[in-house]
Amino acid sequence: MSKIALVTGGAVRIGRAITLGLAEAGYDVVVNYHSSEGEARSVSREVEAMGRRSIIASGDVSRSDDVARIREQVASSFGRLDLLVNNASLFGHRTLLEVEEEEWDRVMEVNLKGPFLMVKATADLLSDSRGSVINLVDLSAFQPWVEYAHHAVSKAGLLHLTRVMARAMAPRVRVNAIAPGAVLLPDHYDEEDRVRSRDASALGTLGSPEDVVRTVLFLDRSPFITGEVIVVDGGRLLGG
Numbered sequence: 001m002s003k004i005a006l007v008t009g010g011a012v013r014i015g016r017a018i019t020l021g022l023a024e025a026g027y028d029v030v031v032n033y034h035s036s037e038g039e040a041r042s043v044s045r046e047v048e049a050m051g052r053r054s055i056i057a058s059g060d061v062s063r064s065d066d067v068a069r070i071r072e073q074v075a076s077s078f079g080r081l082d083l084l085v086n087n088a089s090l091f092g093h094r095t096l097l098e099v100e101e102e103e104w105d106r107v108m109e110v111n112l113k114g115p116f117l118m119v120k121a122t123a124d125l126l127s128d129s130r131g132s133v134i135n136l137v138d139l140s141a142f143q144p145w146v147e148y149a150h151h152a153v154s155k156a157g158l159l160h161l162t163r164v165m166a167r168a169m170a171p172r173v174r175v176n177a178i179a180p181g182a183v184l185l186p187d188h189y190d191e192e193d194r195v196r197s198r199d200a201s202a203l204g205t206l207g208s209p210e211d212v213v214r215t216v217l218f219l220d221r222s223p224f225i226t227g228e229v230i231v232v233d234g235g236r237l238l239g240g
Contacts, residue, residue: 002052003220004078004129006030006070008061008118009088011040014136014184014209018085019043021213028053030074032088034060053078061088061114062106064121071121081125083220086115086135086158096149104150111154112161119165123173132174132220135162136212137229139181139237159229166227174226176219181233183207202235 005022009015010031019029020043029047031054033040040056047054057073059066074081090110092103115135119126126133139145140152141159158177165175182197185206189197198206211232219225231237 003027003082004030004074004080005083005085006032006057006074006081006118006122007085007087008032008114009034010085011036011043011056014180014212015085015087016043017184017209017213018087018216020046021210021216022083023047023050023052023054025217026052027083028078030055030057030070030077032057032059032061032070034058034088060110061086061118062109064117067114067117067121070118071125074122075125080129081122082129082131084118084122084126084131084133085216086118086133088114089136090151091148092151093148094150095147099150107150108154108157111151112157115158116161119169119175123169126169127172130172132176132226133165133169134216134219135159135165135175135177137162137177137179139179139231139233141177141179141229142231142237162229163227170226174219174223176225176227177229178212178215178219179229179231179233179237180212181207181231181236183211183232184209200236201233202238205234207232207234 005027010019011033044054057070059070137155141155145152162177
């Protein structure tokens with residue numbers, strides 16, 4: 001029987017790569033999206049072209065009624081859930097004193113509250129299948145990114161929430177996190193930005209979304225790992 005995976009924000013960027021990587025590895029995939037309907041339909045068709053089953057599920061992961069609807073789509077379409085990837089995220093660029101209250105709240109809602117709501121809503125399905133959860137954080141969970149203040153705080157919170165979830169959901173559900181580095185640079189980066197990002201890595205190279213996909217598969221296939229975070233950054237966090 002094929003495993004069923006749900007990827008939030010699974011239509012674009014790293015989420016899209018995770019969706020396609022899971023399908024290539026034999027998973028059937030639920031692609032959640034909020035505003036990227038066209039991209040979600042496109043990636044879902046790509047999944048089906050690989051011979052896997054796929055549905056799209058619209059909804060804002062920070063809204064409990066939307067999350068409940070997503071959960072019901074999974075249950076009615078597949079009857080089970082083996083892997084939840086909490087990838088949906090907002091990447092706000094503001095220093096601490098520039099952040100307005102509304103923007104602070106919105107980033108916290110999507111980046112931190114969203115994974116909480118998704119796990120709470122799907123806990124029964126994940127428990128029945130002895131499944132796993134993977135939360136996507138980034139290096140700002142460890143470093144004070146002063147120009148992305150609310151984003152960094154939300155990811156640090158999600159990293160700790162991962163550990164709380166791992167204890168709370170054990171022994172039937174495992175919960176881990178992945179912290180990518182420069183695996184998919186922002187579209188507005190120029191060549192100078194690319195070189196700076198590459199040189200910040202101890203390995204002297206940029207990563208790729210496939211590095212994250214491999215780590216997702218490793219964690220989901222590792223039954224004795226829970227409450228951990230794997231940093232996928234080519235050694236950037238080492239400094240130097």
